[in-house]
Amino acid sequence: MSTYHPLTEQEAIDIARSIEAFFPADASLSCKEIGDGNLNLVFHIKDSVSGKSLILKQALPYAKVVGESWPLTLDRARIESEKLILEGKLAPGLVPQVYKYDPELALTVMEDLSDHVIMRRGLIEGNIYPLFADHISTFIANTLFFTSDLGMNQQQKKLQVKSFINPELCKITEDLIFDDPYTLSDNNNYEAAIEDAAAALRSNDELHLEVAILREKFLTNAQALLHGDLHTGSIFITKQSTKVIDPEFAFYGPIGFDIGAVYANLLMNYVAQAHWSKDEAAREAHRSYLLEMVVSIWNQFHDKFLALWEAHGVDRLANEAKGYKQYYMKRILQDAAGYTGAKMIRRIVGLSHVIDIDRIDDDAVRNSCQRQVLNIGTQLIIRNRSLQSIEELVDIVKSN
Amino acid sequence: MSTYHPLTEQEAIDIARSIEAFFPADASLSCKEIGDGNLNLVFHIKDSVSGKSLILKQALPYAKVVGESWPLTLDRARIESEKLILEGKLAPGLVPQVYKYDPELALTVMEDLSDHVIMRRGLIEGNIYPLFADHISTFIANTLFFTSDLGMNQQQKKLQVKSFINPELCKITEDLIFDDPYTLSDNNNYEAAIEDAAAALRSNDELHLEVAILREKFLTNAQALLHGDLHTGSIFITKQSTKVIDPEFAFYGPIGFDIGAVYANLLMNYVAQAHWSKDEAAREAHRSYLLEMVVSIWNQFHDKFLALWEAHGVDRLANEAKGYKQYYMKRILQDAAGYTGAKMIRRIVGLSHVIDIDRIDDDAVRNSCQRQVLNIGTQLIIRNRSLQSIEELVDIVKSN
Secondary structure (H helix, E strand, C coil): CCCCCCHHHHHHHHHHHHCCCCCCCCCEEEEEECCCCCEEECCCCCCCCCCCEEEEEECEEEEEEEEEEECCHHHHHHHHHHHEEEEEEEECCCCCCCHHHHHHEEEEEECCCCCCHHHHHHCCCCCCCCHHHHHHHHHHHHHHHHCCCCCCCCCHHHHHHCCCCCCCHHHHHHCCCCCCCHCCCCCCCHHHHHHHHHHHHHHHHHHHHHHHHHHHHHHHEEEEEEECCCCCCHHEECCCCCCEEECCCCEEECCCHHHHHHHHHHHHHHHHHHHHHCHHHHHHHHHHHHHHHHHHHHHHHHHHHHHHHHHCCCCHHHHHHHHHHHHHHHHHHHHHHHHHHHHHHHHHHCCCCCHHHHHCCHHHHHHHHHHHHHHHHHHHHCHHCCCCCCHHHHHHCCCC | CCCCCCCHHHHHHHHHCCCCCCCCCCCCCCECCCCCCCEEEEEEEECCCCCCEEEEEEECCEEECCEEEECCCCCHHHHHHHHHHHHHHCCCCCCCCCCECCCCCCCEEEECCCCCEEEHHHHHCCCCCHHHHHHHHHHHHHHCCCCCCCCCCCHCCCCHHHHHCCHHHHHHHHCCCCCCCCCCCCCCCCCCCHHHHHHHHHHHHHHHHHHHHHHHHHHHEEEECCCCCCCHHEEEECCCCCEECCCCCCCCCHHHHHHHHHHHHHHHHHHHHHHCCCHHHHHHHHHHHHHHHHHHHHHHHHHHHHHHHHHHHCCHHHHHCCCCCHHHHHHHHHHHHHHHHHHHHHHHCCCCCCHHHHHHCCCCHHHHHHHHHHHHHHHHHCCCHHHCHHHHHHHHHHHH
C-alpha cells in the first residue's frame, strides 16, 4: 500500500488502526470522507466504543477550482506535515497534533478537531472568542520569530529555506493575489454590478506601484517561515481553544503576510456585519469587537515578538543596534497593512471569494459591502509604506 | 581516482589529458601547482608543443587563514562550477570557459587566463582599462537581471535559490563583513596606530543601525544570484579583456552587494594612490579615472539593466507599474552604496585586508589611507538609504 493512490475508506481505517496506542484494541472504527474533494481527501475515523477519533488528510495530485483541474505537487503534503510538526513545537497547543506522516501516500494523520468550528463561520454567527487575540498573537510571534534570522541559527535557517521552497503553491498566491485583480484576467470573478470598481483597480497607478512592491517582497524576502494562508477558514476555534490548520502554502516570506491574512479576513467580516448582525446595536458591538481584536492582536504580537527577541535573539548586531527593533517592527506593521489590503481586494474581484460576503443574499447590501472592502483594501495598500501605528490602520477602516 | 583526495601533479596531468579535443595527441604536458594553498589547489597544465594550457582548480576540505584552519564544505566547488557555467551563458566571454566539473573530486577544469593580470595588481601599477566599465556593467546587469524574478521564470528561480543555498560561505561574509568590524572580535586585525578609529566604529549607533539593516538584507533578500565576492582580486584583466573568476560565494542576495564589492575595491585603490602614484599629477589623473569609472559603471549598469527589463521582463506587474523601475533602480544604488562602505571598513579593521593599502610601506601614509577608507566607508553606510544619485556617492568619496 506504499505506492501513491487515493485511499479507500477501508484503507484509511487500516492505517488509523495502525497508529500505536491511539485506539483501544477493541475499537470499532467507522470512516467518513469529509473533504471537499478539490485538493485533498479528508477521512474522519471514529471509534464508536471509546468515542476517540482521528483525521487522515491525503493530498490529491491535482487542484480543482470552479470546474478546472490542474496538476499540483504532492510535495505539499510533506511541507504541510513538517510545518505542522514545527508549529506544534514552537506554539504548543495551537495546531492539531500530528501522529504520522507517510510521504509515499502524501498522507498526514492528525488530531480530530470536530469539537471546534471554522472561525469564519463562527464570526458570521456573531460569536465572541475572548482568547483568540492572545492565541493567534502567540502563534504568529512564536512561529515567525523562531524561524527568522533573529531567533534561529542562521546557517540552519538557510537549510530550512531550502526545505520549504514551495514554487507551485507560491505561484497560486502570486497569480491570484498579486496579479489578476489588477488586470483583465480569466481568473477574475466578480459581479457586473461592481464593474466600475473593478475597473478602477486596473487603472490606479499608485495602487499598482504598491502592489508591485508587495509582490516583490513576497517573491524575495525570506524573513520567516510563514503559514502562507492564514485566513479565518484555516482556523478551528472554540471559546477556549484556537487551532491553526492547513499550512500547505508554507514558505519563507515576509512576516507581515501572515498577519495581513488574519486582518483581511477579520475586516471582511467587519464589513459583512452590515448583513449578518441582527440589528444596529449588535452590528456596532460586533464591529467594535473586531476592531479591538485587530488592535489587540498587533499589540500582543508586538510585545510577544520583542520579548522573544530580548530573551532568545541570536544575532548580536540585530540585538544591540539602537533603533533596529523599532525599525523592524514598524516594517512588519506596514507590510501587514499592505498585505491586508491585497488579500481583501482579491476576495472581491479575484478567483476565490469568502462566504462572509458572497452569502449576503441582498444584492444591494452585498455589492455595497464589496465596494467597501475594495475601498479599505485600496487605501491600506496605497498607504502601507507610510503607516505609523495600528490605530492609523483602524482609522483607515473606519473612514472607508 | 573518483573518491575525493587532493590531487597529485601527475593525476592533474592525466585528467587534463582526458579533456577531449583540447590538447593534441602528441602533447607534452607539464604541471605546476600555483594556488596559495589556503582554500584550493590550482594546477597549471601546459603543453610545451602547442603552447596550449589549462587550469584545474580543486577545492580543499578546509580553509586556512592566518594560521588557523577550519573545515569548509566541498559543495562550494559545485556552486562555483555551476555559477561559472551559468555566467558564461548569461555574460559570454566575461568568465573563463569551463571544460569539466568532477563533483567527486570537487574539481573544475577551466580556461587558463595567465595572459591576464589580477586587476588589483594592475590598478596598483596605475594601469588603465578602457573597456572595464563596459565589461563589468554587462557582467553585473546580465547575470543579475536574468537570475532575478524580473528576468527568469519565477518558479524556476525558486528552484535555483534552493540549488545555491550556501550557508558556510555566507557565514564567512556575515561574520567578517557584517559583525566583527563593529565589535571586539578576535577576528579583527588592525594596527594599534588606528585604534581610535577602530573604536569609533564600535560606538557609532547610527552606523550600527544601518549595518544591521544591510546585514538583514544580505540574510533575507533573495533578489538575484550574486557572484558574492566580486572584488578586484576576483577579476582577471587586460586592456581588451575582463574575466570574472572565483564565484564560490554565489548565493541569492541583494543586487547592490555585487556592485558594492566592485566599488569598494576601486575606492580603496583610489585612496591608496596617495602612495602608489608616481607624482601629484599622476595621482590626480588616476583618481579622476577611477571616479569616472565608478560613475560610468553605474550609468552603464543602469541603462543595460533597464534595457534587459524592457526587452525580457517576465513579470507583468513589475513591467507595467508606473514608477516601479525607478524605485527598483534607486534601491539598488542605495544598497550598493551601503555595501561599498561595509566592504571598505572590513578591509581595514577586519580579518582580511587588501594589498593596495597593506603594502604601503610608509607608516604615516598607510595609516592616513586606512583612516580615509574608514571615513568614506562610514559615510557611505550612514547615508545609504537617503542617497539619490551616483554623483552623491562620488561627492561623499571626494569630501572624506
